Amino acid sequence: MKNFLRIALGGLVLGGSAMVATQDQAVGYTTIGGTLGMSQRDFRLYNNFNGSSANNNTTINANWPQYDGAELAMWKGGAEWGSRAHGDGSGDTSQGTVGSGTANFSYFWNGEASGVGGTNDNIISSLGGSSGGVLAFAETPINNGWRIRFYGDAWSWQDGPGSVGSGIDIQGVACHELGHTLGLGHTTASGSTMTAFISGTGTGQRSIQSDDINGVKFLYEARDDNKMPWIDSISGSLVPGGSVTINGGNFSPTNNTVWLQSDVVTGGNTGGDAEKVTGISSGSGTSMTFTLPNSGWTGGALHVQMDDVGKKSLSESHPFDGNGGGGTIGNDTIILTASSFTPPAGSLVTFSWSGAPVNSPYTFVWDFTNNSPFFATYSGLVGTGTTNVIGTGSINRIVPNGGSGRTVYMEIQVDDNGVIHDSNTLTISVP
Template identity: 25%
Template structure:
């Protein structure tokens, strides 16, 4: 859910003083929407930026101010998925709140003096969680150049541009949140002249990595394993995810003030409940306005809605939560999508945190520890399939042939004597206790008809002519040869 008011925030720039701290954990921070607590970031698509720094001066690395700043934008673009900074070169001066993102040299920030030692300032306008404008103003009182490595008396424009474009994207200073990391987003300029892992992780939390997430499609849902009372947290992104044909809108049962939202960038997880119990599922910790829905069913065409949610607290806590009871052995499908505010840029997207908490209220369904194994045999021989399952309750078994129950095949091992080719196919077994059932993987029985074994052709010279001998004729020749051999060795 979105608010409609515009508000201005400003970020202080880079100071010339002090050294950057040395690295440890990942600890990126964001400029937040103070109403929702979510990061203020750009919607999916391109972020147009007009670079108006000049192209006449050749700098130490061979670039110009304009091309050095364009390279800074490219450094971010290759790291992020849902938005791209699209630079164009222009001339003129910047305007505040003019719906244009501009990079300029100036001696003031829209009438305000630069604070002491500040190299640059990035302004920001936002609406709800979304950025709408940002200008980068480089302090024209400083001497600027473009180079890599240790800092010199002239300031490297490119690393300052990378830093300020990080603010434009929505990142803040990790070192000002008491965190000690190696980052170009730290508040003080240093020998760090490119993005670090921390900078990239922060940006990817907002915009995802390049590419489409592996669990975009319903059929490619990521499996969650939680086989007893407990909790599990999964992380993902819905950056560049899509809505499939026939896919429902996910928060249609979102609550009294929450109506169905079209979403459009869904990703999927699935989890099989180990026993009857109660579940709480939420998206707290995600970096965007999520939608969450729970279903049963094996395909988009036969989904049954179990629960869904848009906002925990409409418009304020925009993460989603649902509680529901589960049946042991049933597989539940979880869709996480982004709220779509109809801005023409599709559903919101960014990093996802999905928290599953399960409390078992019954005995667990059987767990198959050894699956039946495929075999290949000749006709007429005997074979068997076996399963091993564990359970705290009494187990029963039912073997299936090509999905159909086999009469009387109700033990852990199913024996087949003197198999025929008609018995070739897929065998599986459903193991049941009082909590529910679980069906094994299918094992294949392949039945071969043995080819006749060719008997040795006599080498005694008596064969001669007449084409391929029949089986019987060969046997006679072999017997005759054996008889001759015995006679020769008789005393």
């Protein structure tokens, strides 16, 4: 059974359902039953917003590395519920600190998904159509996961990052819907993120208020500063195989785990799993050093989990600009496919991609050798151009007549403000 909890524009009576809600106090937050376990802390975005204003923020903020557009807005909307400030807490002009929950709870931002997923895959996406004044809804119950849908075509969604003019703020609505998925219902405390209605553009929902904080503390308990690990800084060589040092506190002597964003981009449950580096020791409890895996991860957010599996074991998220600064990041995060993998010479093939950084220059390359990643080594260009506002695109090419019997390898690369993202390698065999 689906339990739709909705946020509506002010003035319209909407939302609620038979499963809502346990009233915990006369005035204030409510709960919907259940909390998110440690395997359900992930959240992702399938960025299928069509509106031109939903992905027009292309400015990277150092406290939120490697994401822009709607993805950045979603990430901040979730990070606001975190146990501590995300990084230094900066990066949003509408609030002093992002990361205000102060409970034993933090979401794990795992970047993009390639589909809307099932109702338990913890993916946010856009949905066509409309439902009166409803902006978005969360499909619960939450114990086995959730799904959030925005009515993408019905409203003029804006990704900020500051004031959003006459549209509706993605970040504020995301913060509200993610409040449902962590276990909160609507509140009667005016001015809270979890009120059933927004007024104005919804930017006021970006910053959770005392009643929202009381709600997340009720569900997950107030942050335990004697147990829960935290991160002050990350330094070292943030590339595959690099040695990285994390400074913070409450690390276990042995068996700490670092959660990195996975480079698996799917519309299913596995894409939500963190790429974990396990078995890390910390002699002092305040510093640990580990080696970054050679593959499987991307930059974005990083957490530390101490030697425990309980709700107090996972730190807040910290910005992790892995491979950043003009290097190569996001290996295989773009999904590239073709209308045929065995096209005859002289035939037309459509190549299409999704999950790319938006509004960014792309280079589509080929070679007779699989040089993945092809950043510097390729024989020729399939094409160049600029990705669209939702990071998808396609290009048609005719297979050269001389191609019979040859196999070529292809990859698309997108330059996101100096950071290169690339796709999976396509193998095309011409019969």
